[in-house]
Amino acid sequence: MFAGILIFAASDLPYRGDPDNLMHAEESITGTTVKGNYFIKNAYRDTRTPNMVTVVLGDYRSIDTFGEQVVIYTAGLITLLVLRKTRRRRA
Amino acid sequence: MRRQFQSPIVLLGARLLSPYIMVFGWYVIIHGHYSPGGGFQGGALLAASVLLIRVAGGRRVARLQIQEFATTPLAVIGVVIYFATGLVAMAMGGYFLDYSALPIPGMEPEWLRYTGILIIEVGIGLAVMAILVMIYDNMVRGEDYA
Numbered sequence: 594m595f596a597g598i599l600i601f602a603a604s605d606l607p608y609r610g611d612p613d614n615l616m617h618a619e620e621s622i623t624g625t626t627v628k629g630n631y632f633i634k635n636a637y638r639d640t641r642t643p644n645m646v647t648v649v650l651g652d653y654r655s656i657d658t659f660g661e662q663v664v665i666y667t668a669g670l671i672t673l674l675v676l677r678k679t680r681r682r683r684a
Numbered sequence: 685m686r687r688q689f690q691s692p693i694v695l696l697g698a699r700l701l702s703p704y705i706m707v708f709g710w711y712v713i714i715h716g717h718y719s720p721g722g723g724f725q726g727g728a729l730l731a732a733s734v735l736l737i738r739v740a741g742g743r744r745v746a747r748l749q750i751q752e753f754a755t756t757p758l759a760v761i762g763v764v765i766y767f768a769t770g771l772v773a774m775a776m777g778g779y780f781l782d783y784s785a786l787p788i789p790g791m792e793p794e795w796l797r798y799t800g801i802l803i804i805e806v807g808i809g810l811a812v813m814a815i816l817v818m819i820y821d822n823m824v825r826g827e828d829y830a
Contacts, residue, residue, distance in 0.1 A: 640794055640797040641794045643717065647801060651800075651804055655804065662766055665815050669814075669819060672818065673818065
């Protein structure tokens with residue numbers, strides 16, 4: 594039943610790549626500018642990279658990607674600290 | 685107690701597969717500008733190729749490839765590549781992680797951004813590979829696996 598609800602909701606999604614979609618518009622409903630429009634327009638011109646996702650991850654939002662890398666690094670360090678077999682001293 | 689043995693067939697299969705997975709991992713990292721992929725996915729593939737040898741061959745064989753003490757410095761190098769790229773760009777007068785300020789002579793700002801994305805993807809790949817291998821090493825530490 595839950596899958597039925599999901600399929601019914603997905604049948605109403607806008608078509609992929611349709612330029613009239615709201616998320617591709619220059620202004621949102623509330624009148625603010627949409628950043629995705631800028632990315633779509635200028636990603637290739639700024640970086641000569643055809644893959645827009647790479648440009649957004651690596652250039653426009655690179656500090657966020659740096660944060661992800663630090664998160665993974667912290668996870669590795671925590672496994673080093675928690676799982677490392679240390680010789681327990683009995684007092 | 686179960687007897688542990690080394691199977692030469694499993695080791696041979698892993699040795700056959702591992703270099704191709706590693707090459708495909710570097711392909712995913714470096715070709716991330718043109719196709720789906722990038723540092724995280726390519727790093728996971730590199731870690732898969734390393735871990736395949738570790739699972740199949742055991743510690744004695746794995747010591748020949750990437751030693752256990754080498755994974756932590758590799759992870760640090762990966763993070764530092766990313767951070768140093770941002771810091772160098774900031775030191776040369778741009779913003780933090782503004783690749784168009786990188787001091788590589790003879791390149792337009794657009795191609796500098798292209799190169800900067802490539803550099804940080806390599807850093808991410810190194811860090812992800814080293815950290816996944818490090819997690820595996822720490823989990824099996826002290827057990828005589830394979």
